[in-house]
Amino acid sequence: MNFFGQDQCIICNKRIQPEVGWIALFSREKECLLCPSCEGRFQQITGEQCRICSRPFLQLDEKFQHGDLCHDCFRWEEDSVWKELLVRNISLFCYNDFLKEVIAKFKYRGDYVIAKIFAQWLKVEISNMEGDLYVPIPLSEERQYERGFNQAAALLNESGLPPTEILTRTHTEKQSKKSRTERIHLPQVFQLKSNTQLNGKSIILIDDIYTTGSTLRHAAKLLKSAGAQTVQSFTIAR
Structure with missing residues (x-):
């Protein structure tokens, strides 16, 4: 185990400040890959979304929603060649x-x-x-x-x-x-x-x-x- 080494963010290459404390020191199992700044810039898909494609409904106009499907998936499912x-x-x-x-x-x-x-x-x-x-x-x-x-x-x-x-x-x-x-x-x-x-x-x-x-x-x-x-x-x- 490297007690004094620091991980480097894979994206921005900045050094990642390690957690301070004995618990963090001895319980650490894997390297950190992202700094908090870069990790926070990923926009995770959450909330109500299309049943098939995961498109989030939060900022999608209702006219592009068909029940639990987005308009794109609704059109795919309407086509007998591509349905299901x-x-x-x-x-x-x-x-x-x-x-x-x-x-x-x-x-x-x-x-x-x-x-x-x-x-x-x-x-x-x-x-x-x-x-x-x-x-x-x-x-x-x-x-x-x-x-x-x-x-x-x-x-x-x-x-x-x-x-x-x-x-x-x-x-x-x-x-x-x-x-x-x-x-x-x-x-x-x-x-x-x-x-x-x-x-x-x-x-x-x-x-x-x-x-x-x-x-x-x-x-x-x-x-x-x-x-x-x-x-x-x-x-x-x-």
Whole structure:
């Protein structure tokens, strides 16, 4: 044990002041990853929210709510092609400016260690979800070469959960450059690896951001057509 060392915030690199006192000194089990300032800038999703996608209702106009569904999920569920493919998405945080910058460092600037931050929350949430397999949303070979790693698989690895990498992905233009309509009407970009047995399995998909839900539903559609019983998802941001 390092009695005199200090942890450093993964995001801002400032030294984290340790708790003072004998109890804190001898009961400490793990390093601190965030300073109080950075931790306080994450906007956790709480309160009433969409039953499927976790969209918070607090600041959402009532005309965009349909009972316990947001307008987007209501439209997905009205479409017979997409209805009931995704049972539930759990998102941790609202995609505010601070989180946008953190995820940009994680995804586009190769800051792998940021996965450790979200892994702590992921472990807690996953323990409340029933799943047989944890499937990270894949990157295309070209995109993974650019970034150096798959951020969804990194979240699972840092959580101590085994990623089941049974999906591959066709290389396309970045999702962030597409409009909502373009994302929804994408052709199927995922493929299932050969000899994958999913009959009766409950799948939990892992990704970084839930935007329109198109990516997760395309993956869910493929998995369910291959025999999966249910598909849920976990994302960092909504």
